Amino acid sequence: MRNLEEYHVDPGLIIISGDSCGANFATVICHILVNKRDLPKVRAQVLLYPGLQGLDFHLPSYQQNASVPILFRKLVVYLCFRYLNKKPSHLEDVLQNRHVPESMKQKYKKWISADIIPDEFKIRGYVPQKSTSYKPEVHEAIKEILALTFSPLLAEDSIICKLPESYIVTCEFDVLRDDGLLYKKRLEDNGVQVTWYHSESGFHGILAFFGYGIFSFFSAKKIMDRTVSYINSL
Numbered sequence: 363m364r365n366l367e368e369y370h371v372d373p374g375l376i377i378i379s380g381d382s383c384g385a386n387f388a389t390v391i392c393h394i395l396v397n398k399r400d401l402p403k404v405r406a407q408v409l410l411y412p413g414l415q416g417l418d419f420h421l422p423s424y425q426q427n428a429s430v431p432i433l434f435r436k437l438v439v440y441l442c443f444r445y446l447n448k449k450p451s452h453l454e455d456v457l458q459n460r461h462v463p464e465s466m467k468q469k470y471k472k473w474i475s476a477d478i479i480p481d482e483f484k485i486r487g488y489v490p491q492k493s494t495s496y497k498p499e500v501h502e503a504i505k506e507i508l509a510l511t512f513s514p515l516l517a518e519d520s521i522i523c524k525l526p527e528s529y530i531v532t533c534e535f536d537v538l539r540d541d542g543l544l545y546k547k548r549l550e551d552n553g554v555q556v557t558w559y560h561s562e563s564g565f566h567g568i569l570a571f572f573g574y575g576i577f578s579f580f581s582a583k584k585i586m587d588r589t590v591s592y593i594n595s596l
Contacts, residue, residue: 378392378407385411419438419458435457435537459494461497462508530557
């Protein structure tokens with residue numbers, strides 16, 4: 363971004379994009395850049411089935427798609443531990459949200475809660491979670507999962523309202539679906555323009571199969587076509 367002329371980049375058309383954990387990185391980078399006065403403003407963020415929070419692993423999509431390939435619910439938490447260079451010794455406790463203090467659950471339930479998810483996304487076998495006991499030792503072992511650099515959904519409105527126009531893709535058969543839905547709502551509530559595409563038959567990582575002939579999925583082509591159309595419209 364400091365060398366746009368060298369790369370022949372239009373400073374008014376910078377887009378930051380990613381899929382899955384890459385969408386998490388793109389989101390965090392956009393959060394960091396909102397107050398950078400010495401760099402061009404980002405025109406848009408393009409987020410494909412993003413993972414955006416480590417606070418609640420019992421959202422409807424986590425329950426409904428817990429055993430759907432290629433990203434299982436338990437695998438999400440395992441990968442979180444590996445990314446943070448932690449031993450996954452408290453994996454089951456984190457799956458039960460025992461790593462989150464009650465005060466934090468109450469503070470952020472206005473942004474991260476099954477109650478915010480539209481009802482049409484709860485009809486496929488969602489059961490509200492019973493309260494679980496907090497374990498301070500689990501929180502201490504994995505507290506980085508609740509930092510803004512890992513859970514950008516926890517950022518304050520003062521950051522969210524400054525974010526660029528956004529394009530979000532969610533997939534119905536994806537444990538991370540509700541992260542995208544919650545972020546969409548947060549952006550819209552803060553006056554950020556959002557274009558949303560929901561793949562009703564898509565699963566997590568489906569774009570990895572795009573262009574592989576008989577191994578391709580039509581849903582992946584639709585996601586790609588919609589994403590390219592959005593970018594071309596800017």
